Amino acid sequence: QVQLVESGGGLVKAGGSLRLSCAASGRTFSSYAMGWFRQAPGKEREFVARTSRSGGSTSYSESVKGRFTISRDNAKNTVYLQLNTLKPEDTAVYYCAADRFPGLRFGAHEYDYWGQGTQVTVSS
Numbered sequence: 001q002v003q004l005v006e007s008g009g010g011l012v013k014a015g016g017s018l019r020l021s022c023a024a025s026g027r028t029f030s031s032y033a034m035g036w037f038r039q040a041p042g043k044e045r046e047f048v049a050r051t052s053r054s055g056g057s058t059s060y061s062e063s064v065k066g067r068f069t070i071s072r073d074n075a076k077n078t079v080y081l082q083l084n085t086l087k088p089e090d091t092a093v094y095y096c097a098a099d100r101f102p103g104l105r106f107g108a109h110e111y112d113y114w115g116q117g118t119q120v121t122v123s124s
Contacts, residue, residue, distance in 0.1 A: 002026050002098045002113040009094060009118030012086055016122070020081040022096030022115055030054070033099045034072060034079040037108055038092035038120075045095070047106040049081060059104055064090075086122045093117040 003025040012018055022034070035050040049070035050059045058070050069082040079096055097111035105111075 002028070002032065004096050004098060004113055004115035006094065006096050006115045006118040009120045011121045011123065014086060014088055014122055014124050016086050018083045018086065018120060020083065020094055020096075020118060020120075022079045022081075024077045024079070024098065026077070029077040029098075030074040031100070032112075033102055033105075034070075035097045035099060035105075035111060036070060036079075036081045036094060037097060038090075038094045039117075040092040043092075045108045047108070048094070050099075050104065050106070051079065053102060059106075061106075083120065086120075088122045088124045091120060091122050093119050 004022050006022045008020040033052055036048040037045050038048050039045040047061050051070045051072050055072040067085045072079040095117045096115045098113040099111045
């Protein structure tokens with residue numbers, strides 16, 4: 001069992017930056033690949049970024065590539081998402097998720113554990 005708690009969301013102007021954190025409970029954090037997803041009102045939850053168990057491999061959606069950076073600190077049981085050059089269309093609730101499967105996966109239904117989400121609002 002893994003419990004995930006996101007933090008760091010807020011209101012920011014377009015072009016600004018935020019850093020999201022996701023703290024995990026338990027001693028098996030490094031056994032999970034970690035992902036970030038987001039969900040805007042009236043839309044489906046969409047993949048944003050994923051990092052491998054070690055953090056050595058990352059993957060991004062095309063809409064955030066070059067602007068967002070995912071990283072993890074296994075010693076602190078924490079995964080991060082740095083959001084730069086934010087746009088109004090980035091407004092959503094951002095969720096972190098843990099996946100036992102080590103390979104690349106992008107579907108929300110494939111992840112095992114979820115946090116409660118943190119709101120990111122980007123004003124124009």
